[in-house]
Amino acid sequence: MREDMLTGARQTRSPGEPAAPAIELRALCKSFGTLQAVDHLTLTIEQGEIFGLLGPNGSGKTTTINLISGLATPTGGEVWVMGYQMPRHARTIRQVLGAVPQETALYEELSAWDNLDFHADLFGMERKWKKARIMQMLDLVQLQERKHSRVSTFSGGMKRRLALARALLHDPHLLYLDEPTLGVDVQSRRAIWDYILSLKEQGKTVLITTNYLEEAQALCERIAILDHGKLIAVDTPEHLKQTYGGSVVELETVQRINVADDLRALPGVKEVRENGTRFTVTTQEGGEVVPQIINLVTKLVELRTIAVREPTLDEIFLRLTGTALRD
């Protein structure tokens, strides 16, 4: 019998109503002494979504993940996972949660098979399915031939793949991946991305924390940006670019000129960066200010090159948090 049937603890929904969000954080707080690691964080992640959690070091990403998985207890607010409240229904939540921690948490002195076998037993997988499921997962991450090798002999990429196989072994509804491709070679990174994208097709919800914006852009349908424990922005990558990006004008002049302050004074210009004869001008949304920028510069000096492009997520991140992602 399901726990919610016994306790009535699960959020009740009428027939026809959409399923409970995969994750719902309500004014979540966590402090360590005087440090407010997570500050009134309110966030909803729907089922079937691939969601990215971004933030510089110390922004509260890992603490948030720990609060969601019950590894830490909130000092305020609520965490709901698949309609169950943490930590009240921690065990039920853990049953539907698959985790790939940053450090992989693999037993390196044991074989790949032993690691998966241990995980299956911890999660109470039925014996009759266990062996076949382990084989299936090892096939998925292409480690079948190394199943009896000690994990300590594996490369970083192989360990990540094994950790992913382990997280998927008990068929969780929600998967969280903490820096899933950290320290992984390009080839393995691409393979891991493909696995993650295939999870969406299976209806899984995936929560990713990453320092690679390229990764977030490639995988995530929505991104939340955290800084100092606070939610700075949450949206799709494209929307974030539109909302916070505007356009980026890159100019190169034939000789060095002193125009940066004049450019900054133009209405609609957000930021000007100067590097010798090169200028990178970030504007607010809409392209109205672009002709004015070109006019202003060409009055003073001839242009060598000019390009107008969308901002990268890195640039948006830098603008929102005032810091680079991998600082």
Added chain:
Amino acid sequence: MHTLGSSLRALWACLKKDLKSALTEPLYTLISIILPLNVLVLMSLLVISGGLAPTAVVMQDAGPLARQFYAAMGQSHSFVIQQATAEQANALIQEGRIVAVVTIPADFDSRIRQRLPVQVGVKINNLNTDFTNDIRRALPLSITSFYARAEPSIVTITPQERDAYPHDLDYIPYLAVPILVIGLMVGGMVQAGTAAAVEWEKETVKELLLSPASRLAILLGKMLASFLVGLVGAAVVLVVLIALIGIWPVHWGELIGFTLLILALFTAWGTLLGAWLKRRTPLTTLAIGLFVPLFFVSGPFGPISFFAPIEQLVARSFPVYYAIVVLQHAVHDFTLNTFGPGINTLVLAAFALFGLILATVALRR
């Protein structure tokens, strides 16, 4: 809903996993076996070398009474005596190879027969008061013992000994029991402590904490694995005690039962320390560092009721004391306190349960 079945599977999984890990990384298992054997050897050497004072006897009189006096010295359980000439004896004491030179004078027999005072010369290498006092105590004892045999009419006071136990026991067999307890303590704590600490050290604790398995099942599985490895260590120590020291337990059932209980107790406390310290090196250092004071405060050399009240209070605060009491009864049929086997067992069980509860609380990130 989490059933007993799923908890048992988690327990079995943790047991199996930790046994595999112990086999692939046997260093700490070896430490937990070698350490108590080390203590046994150390204590044996201490008793063998420290108990008797090496002494040279210069026999200037070879008469029967002088020889009787020499024999009395040998039977005093205080000297390792050897005959030497005056020159040889002087050389030995100057080289620091003996503690004392006892010179039996040439007129020893005749003066004794005439009931005249006799002066037995004693030269002591008094660089260590422990040995010096041994000589000062033992020589008058030898004289009394000599007179009791040579002139029974003079020494009219004789002890009328009635023993509490049917047989005497040497020091090493008596010490073998506290050493066995220390073996169980170090073995259990090092094995269980490192098995717990390594989960944090290698950051695998998340795999345990993110699973739906109950903490108690995880801990019991891990503790059971350490318990089984600890049993191997305990068996090795016991075999050595039986084979080398020659002890033969009086109550085998008690020995097995109490050994299991004591090992379970220290396994629980080792797990607690491991979960608390989260690193193997400080855990091992602490476990090894703890055994020396706990060994000495818990009455390894005799019943603690012989000692000062404060020493008794300290001893009764630690489980090692109760472990020694129950095992001394199991091995030698000795009764070292008035609590009775039931209370002593309950106290040990309470310590074990307390350790388990605290370890369950400590199993967090």
